[in-house]
Amino acid sequence: MSDLAERLVRDLPALDAQDRLVHLRRLVPGRIVFTTSFGIEDQALTDLIARSGLDITFVTLDTGRLFPQTYEVWARTEARYGIRIQALYPEAGAAEGLVRDQGIDGFYRSIAARKACCGVRKVEPLGRALAGADVWLTGLRADQSANRATTPVAEFDAGHGLVKVNPLVDWSREEAVRHTTAFDVPVNVLHDQGFLSIGCAPCTRAIRPGEPERAGRWWWEQEADAASAIECGLHVAADGRLARSVQGSAS
Numbered sequence: 001m002s003d004l005a006e007r008l009v010r011d012l013p014a015l016d017a018q019d020r021l022v023h024l025r026r027l028v029p030g031r032i033v034f035t036t037s038f039g040i041e042d043q044a045l046t047d048l049i050a051r052s053g054l055d056i057t058f059v060t061l062d063t064g065r066l067f068p069q070t071y072e073v074w075a076r077t078e079a080r081y082g083i084r085i086q087a088l089y090p091e092a093g094a095a096e097g098l099v100r101d102q103g104i105d106g107f108y109r110s111i112a113a114r115k116a117c118c119g120v121r122k123v124e125p126l127g128r129a130l131a132g133a134d135v136w137l138t139g140l141r142a143d144q145s146a147n148r149a150t151t152p153v154a155e156f157d158a159g160h161g162l163v164k165v166n167p168l169v170d171w172s173r174e175e176a177v178r179h180t181t182a183f184d185v186p187v188n189v190l191h192d193q194g195f196l197s198i199g200c201a202p203c204t205r206a207i208r209p210g211e212p213e214r215a216g217r218w219w220w221e222q223e224a225d226a227a228s229a230i231e232c233g234l235h236v237a238a239d240g241r242l243a244r245s246v247q248g249s250a251s
């Protein structure tokens with residue numbers, strides 16, 4: 001692990017979310033990339049970054065399958081803070097090949113087909129988003145799911161060769177809601193319709209009372225392979241596991 005990574009892993013846990021961002025920007029000489037999927041925690045983090053004026057690059061992965069309401073909150077966020085959120089798109093040839101091979105909704109057919117779709121529409125564009133960055137900033141919270149329960153504030157991500165920092169990892173969903181309400185932050189209207197975690201439209205449903213926050217993501221896979229069904233391959237631990245232990249909107 002680099003000296004920078006060791007310093008961040010040591011320093012950041014003791015600070016609150018705002019101070020984590022300020023300390024991070026002070027210590028890191030190079031590019032910091034925040035990947036947002038416009039969920040409520042990502043919106044709270046966008047608010048903290050934008051209002052503090054920190055030089056952090058906002059990026060989103062536009063899979064081409066997002067809800068119309070997600071584009072709407074994207075536009076409202078840019079207008080509210082006067083920022084530009086850079087969009088990364090799937091490689092055209094890869095997306096065309098994917099749809100040719102498995103059909104437009106082929107991801108329902110098998111876990112392998114779904115992972116192939118996430119690979120083309122999310123994982124490969126994420127690699128381009130993070131190329132040359134020193135730090136990857138996310139809105140992951142530890143209490144989003146059992147898989148994310150032991151997510152640290154900072155860790156070295158060997159897969160991407162950078163430090164991954166999750167400043168809101170110890171926030172609850174209620175804290176994120178309180179923050180967005182208090183600071184009048186734009187939020188996705190789907191949250192009020194039972195969509196607590198929002199990804200691609202065909203792969204997200206509203207959850208029922210008492211269900212875990214991410215139960216509506218890839219819900220048809222949950223019985224077959226619960227661990228795979230609640231992550232899309234973006235948040236992979238250094239040893240190749242999903243974000244179960246060491247390591248979120250981007251999604």
Ligand code: SF4
Pocket residue numbers: 063065107114115117118119121122199200202203232
């Ligand atoms: S979440 Fe669904 S539509 Fe989006 S990239 Fe993954 S499989 Fe494809």
